[in-house]
Amino acid sequence: MEEYFASGHTACAGCGMPITVRHALNVLGKDVIVVNATSCLEIVSSAYPRSAWGVPYIHSLFENSGAIATGAVASLRAQGNEHTKVVVFAGDGSTYDIGFGVLSGMLERNDDVLYICYDNEAYMNTGNQRSGSTPFGAATTTSPAGKVKHGKMQWKKPIAEIIAAHQIPYVATASIGYMADFESKVRKAKDMKGARFILVLAPCVTGWNYDSAKTIEIAKLAVDTGLWMLYEIEDGKFKVSYKPQQFKPVADYLKMQARFKHLSEEQIKTIQEHMNKAWAEVKQ
Amino acid sequence: MKKTVEVSIAIAEAVKNCEPDVVACYPITPSTHIAETLAKFYADGELKSFIATESEFASISAICGASAAGGRAFSATSSQGLALMHEVVYAAAGMRLPIVMVVGNRALSAPLNIWCDQQDSVAERDSGWIQLYCESAQEGVDTAIQAFKIAESTMLPVMVCVDGFYLTHTVEQVEVPTLEEVRKFLPKFQPKVKLDPENPISMGEYATPEYYQGFREDVHRDHLAAKSRIVEVDKEFEQMFGRSHGGLAQGYRIEDADYVFAGMGSVIGNAKEVVDELRAKGKKVGVLKIRSLRPFPGEEVRKLLEGKKHVAIFEKSYSLGSFAPVYAEVINSLYPLRKRPVVSSFIGGLGGKDVPTKTVHEIFKMIKKREPLEIWI
Numbered sequence: 001m002e003e004y005f006a007s008g009h010t011a012c013a014g015c016g017m018p019i020t021v022r023h024a025l026n027v028l029g030k031d032v033i034v035v036n037a038t039s040c041l042e043i044v045s046s047a048y049p050r051s052a053w054g055v056p057y058i059h060s061l062f063e064n065s066g067a068i069a070t071g072a073v074a075s076l077r078a079q080g081n082e083h084t085k086v087v088v089f090a091g092d093g094s095t096y097d098i099g100f101g102v103l104s105g106m107l108e109r110n111d112d113v114l115y116i117c118y119d120n121e122a123y124m125n126t127g128n129q130r131s132g133s134t135p136f137g138a139a140t141t142t143s144p145a146g147k148v149k150h151g152k153m154q155w156k157k158p159i160a161e162i163i164a165a166h167q168i169p170y171v172a173t174a175s176i177g178y179m180a181d182f183e184s185k186v187r188k189a190k191d192m193k194g195a196r197f198i199l200v201l202a203p204c205v206t207g208w209n210y211d212s213a214k215t216i217e218i219a220k221l222a223v224d225t226g227l228w229m230l231y232e233i234e235d236g237k238f239k240v241s242y243k244p245q246q247f248k249p250v251a252d253y254l255k256m257q258a259r260f261k262h263l264s265e266e267q268i269k270t271i272q273e274h275m276n277k278a279w280a281e282v283k284q
Numbered sequence: 285m286k287k288t289v290e291v292s293i294a295i296a297e298a299v300k301n302c303e304p305d306v307v308a309c310y311p312i313t314p315s316t317h318i319a320e321t322l323a324k325f326y327a328d329g330e331l332k333s334f335i336a337t338e339s340e341f342a343s344i345s346a347i348c349g350a351s352a353a354g355g356r357a358f359s360a361t362s363s364q365g366l367a368l369m370h371e372v373v374y375a376a377a378g379m380r381l382p383i384v385m386v387v388g389n390r391a392l393s394a395p396l397n398i399w400c401d402q403q404d405s406v407a408e409r410d411s412g413w414i415q416l417y418c419e420s421a422q423e424g425v426d427t428a429i430q431a432f433k434i435a436e437s438t439m440l441p442v443m444v445c446v447d448g449f450y451l452t453h454t455v456e457q458v459e460v461p462t463l464e465e466v467r468k469f470l471p472k473f474q475p476k477v478k479l480d481p482e483n484p485i486s487m488g489e490y491a492t493p494e495y496y497q498g499f500r501e502d503v504h505r506d507h508l509a510a511k512s513r514i515v516e517v518d519k520e521f522e523q524m525f526g527r528s529h530g531g532l533a534q535g536y537r538i539e540d541a542d543y544v545f546a547g548m549g550s551v552i553g554n555a556k557e558v559v560d561e562l563r564a565k566g567k568k569v570g571v572l573k574i575r576s577l578r579p580f581p582g583e584e585v586r587k588l589l590e591g592k593k594h595v596a597i598f599e600k601s602y603s604l605g606s607f608a609p610v611y612a613e614v615i616n617s618l619y620p621l622r623k624r625p626v627v628s629s630f631i632g633g634l635g636g637k638d639v640p641t642k643t644v645h646e647i648f649k650m651i652k653k654r655e656p657l658e659i660w661i
């Protein structure tokens with residue numbers, strides 16, 4: 001099979017992001033234009049005069065990929081091209097925070113774009129600062145564990161739900177720990193029209209600080225502990241994609257990563273209860 | 285007491301000792317370590333607030349709100365971050381909000397580049413902010429403190445420009461004034477006007493053509509008046525700490541020099557080194573350091589350069605389609621002279637391109653002739 005994301009990129013060993021991109025492109029094929037926001041992905045894949053991309057690629061800025069994509073697809077369609085897909089790859093920083101306004105505009109207009117956010121739960125390219133996606137309790141360099149504050153003290157922004165509130169045709173969450181599920185979601189989104197959004201959990205070895213051999217294991221455990229819920233919202237209908245028969249304790253997941261190492265048993269309990277409550281509220 | 289520390293950390297400590305009410309930052313290389321250090325102070329209970337915003341647009345907006353509500357407010361940024369702030373940068377000056385921002389100078393996209401030049405802050409030079417460019421690590425630390433005093437007494441925002449990596453990331457011996465020392469130097473911020481229910485005022489109204497230009501002119505006149513304030517604050521700082529950084533502009537071994545290297549920021553340190561070497565060989569060469577780009581010290585520059593044969597300006601930015609910015613300022617300052625020095629412009633170090641001292645020696649050879657040059661080195 002032809003690969004569209006070459007192995008010569010410079011991501012850290014064990015990084016979840018290239019795995020996300022490579023598998024998504026394998027499903028999407030060659031007839032795509034990739035729009036990328038400034039991020040680790042951009043830096044590791046596009047240092048001039050090299051490029052890891054085997055499909056057309058544009059990086060503009062950190063906060064505007066939603067609108068670059070809007071313009072690109074409008075241009076293609078205006079030129080009579082009805083087939084080429086425009087796909088955004090963006091990090092959580094750009095999706096949840098700095099590019100959120102622009103993304104919301106793209107969604108509200110229901111522009112014909114597939115937007116894939118690889119979520120590593122912080123600004124990794126600049127050295128692990130908190131984002132709207134950083135989970136409760138995680139220590140980052142701008143939410144450090146200090147004498148009076150103990151990591152990020154707010155919950156993660158429920159971005160997929162906020163995006164679904166725009167009433168676009170397709171919203172899904174995925175994890176690279178459940179690759180077949182992710183690929184099938186990309187496959188489904190590929191041939192739909194309008195704005196589609198997939199949020200993929202893609203662990204960061206450096207920022208989460210774990211053994212680089214454990215990326216897939218951690219991405220799986222996020223789902224198995226119930227902390228990362230896999231679901232789809234298709235034409236407004238919510239459906240859980242996979243529910244573990246029995247949840248593993250959230251502590252199993254938290255204790256594998258140094259970003260949580262300062263947490264007290266009390267805080268771990270708070271996270272466990274938050275997770276229990278989230279699942280209790282799910283209408284299945 | 286001197287300590288050996290990364291300059292960003294020292295700057296953050298200096299800012300903390302100025303006791304800001306509100307700090308709002310967003311990560312961007314090479315200013316990130318300033319934000320991270322302030323976040324750590326906050327997590328340890330040593331800073332009143334640290335707002336990790338969702339964009340630089342929000343950071344500067346938050347510190348504008350903080351300042352309008354009567355607080356001392358600070359942010360740090362670089363490059364794309366500053367560019368994203370642009371709209372608010374103008375509004376902050378127009379609303380006369382005395383905020384302070386450290387800019388870790390870095391190139392602008394595209395192509396993306398994280399290394400040093402000064403295009404980011406130079407692009408904001410017409411906004412109404414005071415802009416001070418720092419030569420050394422120590423100057424960055426001291427200017428951050430001076431900046432609050434200048435801003436709060438002129439009601440103009442101040443940008444403290446420190447070259448990315450060359451200054452932000454070097455580990456050096458610096459002296460960081462302590463909290464007690466800073467308290468003696470920097471009075472409490474007591475704005476004459478603020479958002480106050482006891483004394484309601486309106487800020488940021490719209491102004492019809494009848495009034496608008498008057499507001500702009502006011503900012504300009506106050507910039508001219510701020511020149512003496514910048515010099516004064518540097519002197520007051522010297523009285524208390526024994527260090528000054530050249531007020532608006534400063535010559536080095538310039539009195540009897542025929543040839544002068546000029547520029548802004550960390551390049552001045554290198555130029556001084558080369559000048560010392562050339563002086564040892566009997567060459568009549570000196571340095572002009574431009575510390576304040578806004579307000580621009582036209583008269584001071586004219587006085588310092590009058591009678592010189594050739595001035596070579598190091599530029600770390602360019603006004604594409606026209607001239608290099610510092611060159612244009614200097615030429616303009618020299619225009620009233622009957623006999624003007626030849627001025628040449630050397631564009632180097634854009635996007636972090638290395639300019640070794642060897643090149644500076646070569647430039648010295650080039651300016652022996654009397655024809656003006658523009659060279660992209």
Ligand SMILES: Cc1ncc(C[n+]2csc(CCOP(=O)(O)OP(=O)(O)O)c2C)c(N)n1
Pocket residue numbers: 038039040041062063090091092093094095120121122123124125126131311312313340364365368
């Ligand atoms: C306006 C602006 N602010 C800040 C930056 C610096 N910056 C580049 S990438 C990045 C973080 C990216 O985070 P995310 O989107 O989560 O992607 P990741 O690097 O984690 O993969 C930041 C802060 C920038 N390029 N532009």
Ligand code: SF4
Pocket residue numbers: 010011012014015016017040044120124125203204205206207
């Ligand atoms: S820092 Fe994290 S996200 Fe970035 S390349 Fe390394 S592992 Fe991947």
Ligand SMILES: [Mg+2]
Pocket residue numbers: 091092093119120121122123124
């Ligand atoms: Mg991220």
